[in-house]
Amino acid sequence: MDSPKNVDLIIHAKWMIPVVPSNTCFTDCSIAIDNNIIVGIKPSDSIDQYFDAKEEKHLGNHVLMPGLVNAHGHAAMSLLRGYADDLPLDTWLNDHIWPAEAQHVSAEFVKDGAELAIVEMLSTGTTCFSDMYFFPDQTALAAHNAGMRCQISIPILEFPSAWANDADEYISKGLAVRDNYRSNELVNVVFGPHAPYTVSDATFERIATLAPEIQAGIHVHLHETKGEVEDAVAQNNKRPTQRLFELNVLTPATQCVHMTQVNEDDITLLQQTGAHVIHCPESNLKLASGFCPVDKLLKANINVALGTDGAASNNNLDMFGEMHTAALLGKAVAEDASAIKAHQAIEMATINGAKALGMDKLIGSLETGKSADMIAIELDNTEQAPLHDIISNIVYTHNGHRVTHSWINGRLLMDERQLTTLNTREISHKANQWQERLRKN
Amino acid sequence: MDSPKNVDLIIHAKWMIPVVPSNTCFTDCSIAIDNNIIVGIKPSDSIDQYFDAKEEKHLGNHVLMPGLVNAHGHAAMSLLRGYADDLPLDTWLNDHIWPAEAQHVSAEFVKDGAELAIVEMLSTGTTCFSDMYFFPDQTALAAHNAGMRCQISIPILEFPSAWANDADEYISKGLAVRDNYRSNELVNVVFGPHAPYTVSDATFERIATLAPEIQAGIHVHLHETKGEVEDAVAQNNKRPTQRLFELNVLTPATQCVHMTQVNEDDITLLQQTGAHVIHCPESNLKLASGFCPVDKLLKANINVALGTDGAASNNNLDMFGEMHTAALLGKAVAEDASAIKAHQAIEMATINGAKALGMDKLIGSLETGKSADMIAIELDNTEQAPLHDIISNIVYTHNGHRVTHSWINGRLLMDERQLTTLNTREISHKANQWQERLRKN
Secondary structure, eight states, X not given: OXXXXXXXXXXXXXXXXXXXXXXXXXXXXXXXXXXXXXXXXXXXXXXGGTEEXXXXXXXXXXXXXXXXXXXXXXXXXXXXXXXXXXXXXXXXXXXXXXXXXXXXXXXXXXXXXXXXXXXXXXXXXXXXXXXXXXXXXXXXXXXXXXXXXXXEEEXXXXXXXXXOSSHHHHHHHHHHHHHHTTTOSSEEEEEEEOOTTTSOHHHHHHHXXXXXHTTOOEEEEESOSHHHHHHHHHHHSSOHHHHHHHTTOOSTTEEEEEOOSOOHHHHHHHHHHTOEXXXXXXXXXXXXXXXXXXXXXXXXXXXXXXXXXXXXGTSOOOHHHHHHHHHHHHHHHHTOTTSSOHHHHHXXXXXXXXXXXXXXXTSSSOOTTSXXXXXXXXXXXXXXXXXXXXXXXXXXXXXXXXXXXXXXXXXXXXXTTEESSOOHHHHHHHHHHHHHHHOOO | OOOOEEEEEEEEEEEEOOSSSTTOOEEEEEEEEETTEEEEEEETTTGGGTEEEEEEEXXXXXXXXXXXXXXXXXGGGGGGTTSSOSOOHHHIIIIIIHHHHHHHOSHHHHHHHHHHHHHHHHHTTEEEEEEEOSSHHHHHHHHHHHTOEEEEEEEEOSSOOSSOSSHHHHHHHHHHHHHHTTTOSSEEEEEEEOOTTTSOHHXXXXXXXXHHHTTOOXXXXXXXXXXXXXXXXXXXXXXXXXXXXXXXXXXXXXEEEEOOSOOHHHHHHHHHHTOEEEEOHHHHHHTTOOOOOHHXXXXXXXXXXXXXXXXXXXXXXXXXXXHHHHHHHHHHHHTOTTSSOHHHHHHHTTHHHHHHTTOTTTSSSOOTTSBOOXXXXXXXXXXXXXXXXXXXXXXXXXXXXXXXXXXXXXXXXXXXXXXXXXXXXXXXXXXXXXXXXXOOO
C-alpha cells in the first residue's frame, strides 16, 4: 500500500451531507483538503491510511456540508432592511425604495451595504452569492476583500441611475468591471439585464450576441408578477419568456429569476433552452407576487436554484430560512406533502445554485476535485433533539445561526462563529450611520 | 407629589412593544413589577418618580414585549421531530406516526417529550402554550414543574389509546386532571374533542353541555384539510362547522384549529358564535393541508391566533418563525402585499392567542394590571442592522434564538439564555434515549 499523501488539512466531522450523491448523510466521516481542493473523503477510522495532514480539525457534534449558494440578491439593499414594509408593490417601489435609492445610492452606499450583507450571508452559511445592483464594482470589491465567492451581474436597463445613463453605458462600464476581475478566482461578472419591462429588444439582442462570445452568463428578473406577464401580453401579444426566447436570450447560461407565472409553453421553452430558474420564495410571498410551481419545474427536469432576493423584500439573507420556506411552500403549492423533499431543498441551495451560475464543476457539493467551499453546523443542542434524520433536521428545524464554520476556496472565513476577514463592529457602525442618513423627514 | 411606591422589580428596556396599544414601539421605556403584576410603564427618565425597586435590570440593546402564546401544539410529539417527513398525509399517519404512538406513548414518553418541547418553547420566546395530547396530566406536570403557563386540552375521541378506552373515560380522567389543577395559577384544563371525524354527535353534545357549566374552553381541530370537509359533506350533507354549530359546540370559548377551508357560511358562523381560529401556517404548508385565509378572517373581525402544531409536522416550535411565515404567507394568499402587517403578526402571537385561550385579562400585552409574562430580545448585532423599524425587524428578520430573557408570572425562567428551572442536559439525554428506542428496525 502507498504511504499516506501529505495534505494541508483534514476535517473529521460527526456527519457529512455531500449533496452528491443525492439524499446521503455519512456518519463519522473525514475530508482531506490540499491546495484549497478536496482531495479525498473517507470514513474517519480509515482516513489516516490515505492522508497525513499538517492540520486536523475535529467537529464532533457537527454536520459538514457544501456552502450555500444564494443565487439571487441585491446585497447593498441590506441598508434598506425594514425601511418600508407591508405596502402594495407599487407604493413600496414608487414612494419608498426608488426615492431612497435616487437620493442615496452611491459607491459608498453600495460598498457599505454589500459588506453588511456579506457579514449576514457568511454568518448563516452562504459561501457564494449572486448579485445585481448599481456600482457592481463596489460589490465585487467587498466580496473580494472578504474572500467570498460571487457572481456579479452588470445591471443593464434603459433608464439612468447614479452609476450609468443608458444601456450602452451600463454595458461598457460593466465590461470594464468584468475585465478587472478576469483573473480573479472568486469574482465572476455576468450580464444582468434588469427585466423584460425595463430593457429594449435592441439591448437584449446585443446581450444575446455578446454573452456567448465572452462566455458570460445572463441573469434576468422574469415573470415576477402576474401584472408583468399580463402587461407584456397586452403590449407585445407575447409572454416575456417567448419574447426573450425569440431574442436568443434564453440559453443554458441564462438564469430566470422568480418565474411565479408559469404555463406549459413557458415550461417547454425552459426545457428546450436549458435556462435555469431562480426561486425566491420569501420575497415572492412578502410582495404577494405569486407562487412559483417548483415541484412542476423540477419534475420537468428544469434546474431550480434558490435566492433570498434583497433584504428590503425578505428581510433577511438566511438561506436556511429560505430552504425551509421553499420546502414547506413547495408542498402546499403542489398540494402534495411528499413534494420538495428535504434533500431537494438542500440541492436547490447548493448544487442547483452552482449549476445555474455555471460553477458546478467547482462548487455545490463535497466531491474530490471540487473547491473546499464548506460549512459546519452544530447539532448538539436540546432545541434540535432528537436527531432521527439529519437531513430533515437541517431543513425543517435548523436556522442559519447554528453555522459555526465556513471555508471558501479552502480559506477559513468563519471559525466558531467569528468572522476572520471582516470587522463586524465597523460594519455595524456604518449601517447605523446609514440608518440616520436614510431617516425620512 | 406622592413618594415613589416600593416595588419588586424595574426593567429598563431600550425598546418596548406593549402590543396594546396596537402597532406601538416605545424607546427608552421602563416597566415596574410588584407581586408578579405589572404596576406601571413609564419613560425611563421619569420612572424613579413613581417607583422605587428592590431590583433593577438594564436591557440596553433589547426590546421587551409580552411572551408569545403558542395556541396549538402537541408538546410530547417533539420526540417524533424528523421521525417521518415528506410523506403524503395518510402514509405519514398510518404507516409512521400512529404505529410509533401505539408502540411508545406512555406517561414517561409524554413527560419527557413535554419537557423537551418546553425547553424549546421557553428558549424561543413562548411563555404560554396550548396542548392536546394523551396523558395530559404529564404535560400539565411538566409545565407546572417548569413554571410555564399553559392550557391543557383533555384529549377526547371515540377510539382507545394507552391513556383511555372511550370518550367517557377520556372525559372522566380529564376532569380529574382539571380538578387537580383547579387552584393552579399556571395550568388551565379545557376540553379537547380531537376532530369532527373522530368524535360522535353524542360526545360533542356532552361537551357542549359540560363546558359552560364548569366554564371550560373547547379546543378542536376543524377544517384541517379539503378531504375532511368533502368527506363530512358526503356523509352528513353538512360542513363540519355547521354540524358543530348545530351541536352548540361553537361558542366564544371555542378554539377552531387550522380552518384551511373557509367559505362565506363558515365565516358567518364564526362571526355569529364568537369562536376563535388558531392558524398553524407551517404545519398546514408541510402537510399540504391548504391555506387559511387569515386576511379575510381578520377583516371579518374573527379572532385569529397562532400555533406551531406539534414538532412532528413543523418541525420546530419557534413562534418567531411562525409569525414570520404567517405574515409572509398571509400576504400571498390575500394577493395583497399590505395584508397581515408585521404588528398584526405580533398580535396573532400574543394578544389574539390570549383572547382565544380566554386569558386576555391576564396576559397577551404589557399593560398595568396584567401578569408579568414577558420576553426580552437582543437587537445589537450586525445581522439585524440597520434598525429602521423595530416591529418589522422582530417579524421579518428575527429568529427565536435572539430571545435572552423570559419571565412568566413575574418569575425569571430564562436569564441571558440560561433556563433557570430546567436541566437541559438531562432533557437532551432523555431525548437521545428515546431516539434509540424509537429507531425503526
